[in-house]
Structures are given as C-alpha cells and as structure tokens.
Amino acid sequence: MLNVFTLAQGRLVQAEISQLDALALLQPVWVDLESPTEEEKAWVHQCFGLSIPAGVIDDDLEESARFYEEDNGELHIRSDFLVDADDPAKGSEAQPARNVRVAFILSKNVLFSIHAEDLPVFRLLRLRARRIPALIEDAKDVLLKLYDADAEYSADRLEGIYDGLEKVSASVLTQDVNDQVAGAALTAIAREEDLNGRIRRNVMDTRRALSFMMRSRMLNAEQFEEARQILRDIDSLDSHTAFLFDKINFLMDATVGFININQNKIIKIFSVASVALLPPTLIASVYGMNFEHMPELKWQYGYALAVGLMVCSVAAPFLYFKRKGWLR
Secondary structure, three states, rough: OOEEHHHHOOOEEEEEEHHHHHHHHHOOOEEEEOOOOHHHHHHHHHOOOOOOOOOOOOOOOOHHHHHHEEEOEEEEEEEEEEEEEOOOOOHHOOOOOOEEEEEEEEEOOOEEEEEEEOOHHHHHHHHHHHOOOOOOEEEEEEHHHHHHHHHHHHHHHHHHHHHHHHHHHHHHHHHOHHHHHHHHHHHHHHHHHHHHHHHHHHHHHHHHHHHHHHHHOOOHHHHHHHHHHHHHHHHHHHHHHHHHHHHHHHHEEEEEEEEHHHHHHHHHHHHHHHHHHHHHHHHHHHHHHOOOOOHHHHHHHHHHHHHHHHHHHHHHHHHHHHOOOOOO
C-alpha cells in the first residue's frame, strides 16, 4: 500500500495512490509504503529517483547499516517500533507484542518509510496531523513526531503493565493461591515481562536514532531542542521499566513461593501418613509371625488386642503432630 502525505494549510493530508499519474501530480512531504509491491517501488523510483534496497526491513540487518548517510545526501535510518498484543477476542488472528522494523529514507526533503504492517504510532501521528495545524512543517518534523509518538505509545503501554501487575498482585497477595491461580498469575507475569522488555528495547532504539539525527546536524535549532526533549522523556521511561522489572521479579518469586508451599503441604501429608503407619505395620508384622505362644492362639480377645494396638499406634503420632501444629 502506498500512502502519500502533503501539507495543506499547515495540516497533513493523506492520499492513497493507486496510479502512477496521481503520484506524479503531488508534492509530498511523506511517502509511506506498507508492504510495498514491486510496482509501487518502481513508481517511487520513477517519480522521486529513489531506489529502495532489497531486504531494507530484514531483521538480520547489520548494526552498522542501521544509521548511515549516502554520498548523494540520502539519510537512512532503521528503527524498531512497538506493537502491543492484539485483542484476544480476535482468536487465531491475535498476535503477541512485537517490535516491527521500519526503514526511513530522507531524500530531497521527502521522508520515505517502509514497513511490513500498519503501526499504531503511524496512525496516531496521522490523526494528530489532521487535527492540529502547523504540527508539521517538513519531512524532518514527520520523523521527529513519529519518534515522539513512539515514546508516548511506550509510556501508555507501561501504564498498561502497571495495571496488569496490580491485578496479579490482587490475585496472589490477597487470597489463597491454589495451582490454578498460580498458573494464571505466572502466565500474566510472563506476558507483562515480555512487553516490558520490548518497551525497553524500543526506547533504546529510539534513543539511538535521535542521537544519530542530532549528530548528523540535519536538524535546525527548534528541531534539535525538540529531539532533546524527546530524549529526556525517554530517559524518564528507563526508571519505570527498571521498577517494573523489580516488581515482576517480586511477584514471580512470591507466586513460585506459594507453589512451593502448596507442594510442601502435599509432601507433608505423605510424610505424616508414612510415619503414622510405621507402628501398626510393626505390630502387624510381629503378630503375623505366628509364634506358638502368641495371644491370639489361646485367647479369644487376642486379635481385638492386636487391632486396638495398631489403632492406638496410629492415633498417637497424629495427636503428637497436631499438638506440634504440623497438620495445619
């Protein structure tokens, strides 16, 4: 899909292009290619003289190729953008949280973005740019606003992690934790930990991209100050991610501790039963030897005495364990 954005009266106007003639008539500030076809890449090359490299959004891209400037002045930036988990109500179509690679090429005051799927950060910027006048003045503003929206999106997802961990805390720390509750808690903790780690990776990648833009001296004074403000916002997120890691570790240890307690209760039952059954087993073994002078041979209450001794031998350990509080 090829989306072209132009500036009209200080607002970003979107035009979805389906023909080459329509693209040639526009003077865009931003050209967004979502899963572009070879035909769309050819249109971009014909109209703007830009050749999109093959594998530009591959995940195995070398680190040295993530930020660089061509001899002709083209600026290439590869950044990862966060996408939160889809709604579980979608069923089999739902996908977990992930980082999506986006390739930016700044050429002749036009920003080209190439990515494999639509991103919430891009939708957020399009919505804001249509409603807020003078938000964007050139292609570099588009790139800065995308990183700004990315930092804000990461902050919103961190708030969601806080809410999710609060629910886990309520289920683990305020009620009896059985295996079913513990299993659900571990699943939720693992999901929030994965999202928190992806957010931390995402803000680190955004910080690197902004630092590269500032070092390349491509920004004017106002844009440079805006980039610094975005970096300060990103720095404030680091402390939140670190705190969430600590909270996740605490809840993980607490949940595993409750699981161990439940397992110890089961083992304790078997231990008490095995100890309590040792005396009657001994008595039954002695009476099962059938010596000549055993009471049951000449006394009618011999078997009753043997059974009574076994019952008493079982009751005595249980009474002792109960007095010690080991049966609670």
